[in-house]
Amino acid sequence: MWIDLDYKEPVDEPSFEGCKELEDHALECYYQEGDKWIHVRRPPLSEVLNQVRDKLGLEPWFVVDSGAGYHLHFKLSYEVDSNTLKKLETWIVDKLEGDPQAKDLARILRLPGSVNPRVGRLVQVVYWGSQEVDPEALIQRVESERLEAPRVKPKPIEKLRKLSDSEILRIVDLLKDAYKPGYRQFLVLYLSGWLAKARFHQYLQ
Numbered sequence: 001m002w003i004d005l006d007y008k009e010p011v012d013e014p015s016f017e018g019c020k021e022l023e024d025h026a027l028e029c030y031y032q033e034g035d036k037w038i039h040v041r042r043p044p045l046s047e048v049l050n051q052v053r054d055k056l057g058l059e060p061w062f063v064v065d066s067g068a069g070y071h072l073h074f075k076l077s078y079e080v081d082s083n084t085l086k087k088l089e090t091w092i093v094d095k096l097e098g099d100p101q102a103k104d105l106a107r108i109l110r111l112p113g114s115v116n117p118r119v120g121r122l123v124q125v126v127y128w129g130s131q132e133v134d135p136e137a138l139i140q141r142v143e144s145e146r147l148e149a150p151r152v153k154p155k156p157i158e159k160l161r162k163l164s165d166s167e168i169l170r171i172v173d174l175l176k177d178a179y180k181p182g183y184r185q186f187l188v189l190y191l192s193g194w195l196a197k198a199r200f201h202q203y204l205q
Contacts, residue, residue, distance in 0.1 A: 001076065001085070001133070002109060003092050004102035005048065006069035011039045019119055025126050029068060029119050040068045040119070045127060048072075055095045063127035064109070067116020071109050072096075077132040084139060091142045160201040 014030035014037050021027060024044035031038050045063065048070055052058060061075035074092070082105055089103040102109070110116060110123045163171075171191075178187060 001074040001088050001092055002102070002107075003072045003089075003096055004066070004069060004099040004107075004109060005072065005096065006040075006066075006099055007042045008038050008040045008068065011037050013037060014039070019121060025065060027068070031118050033118070038118075042069060045070070049127070052096065056092060058133060059129045059131035060127065061129050061131070062125050064112055065121075065124050065126045066110050067119050067121040067123050075132050076135050078135065080135045084135060087142060088135070088138060091138075091145075160199050162201045163195075 011030070017030055019027060019029035019040075022044075024046055025042070026044040027040060027042040029038075029040040031040075049060070049063075052060060052072065058074060060072040062073050064071040064073070080088075086103070086105060089105070092098070093100060093103045101107070112123050112125050114123045115121065116123055175187065175191070
């Protein structure tokens with residue numbers, strides 16, 4: 001099993017450019033992604049390991065410094081089918097609030113020895129453990145937690161609004177001068193989207 005923990009958020013402008021290496025693999029970086037600035041504030045590795053032990057009761061087999069975040073890998077004591085692995089992946093990602101895209105079974109994480117081009121840092125193993133995970137015991141725990149979880153009441157269905165005939169005619173009158181070749185499609189798409197977002201009945205059937 002694996003999980004990708006990243007600690008990034010968009011910011012208006014950087015306090016500095018590049019990365020600052022801190023104690024116990026903690027890290028602070030600013031890098032540009034398109035026209036946005038991204039801020040990375042990665043906690044010390046010991047803090048992350050304690051969080052994993054508290055929330056999962058597990059120990060990673062090894063941890064990779066992905067250049068900006070941490071990749072945690074857990075060794076199963078025997079092979080499981082893809083459905084079981086998917087269930088376990090979803091569980092650890094949800095528990096640790098990891099990158100939800102990384103629980104895809106086809107996901108390929110950065111390899112140690114490569115370089116993360118966003119921050120120009122080497123990807124490397126920073127921790128080795130020794131615990132193997134018993135899949136059957138873990139699945140039983142996941143199922144038990146699922147059954148014990150409180151049920152969330154569904155939100156009440158929002159009442160849809162309706163346009164009257166007079167309102168429709170008013171809209172047509174307002175837009176008739178702009179409804180011309182070359183603009184009609186954009187106008188209709190924009191208006192339909194706006195009315196659907198405003199929860200009008202005619203556009204949500």
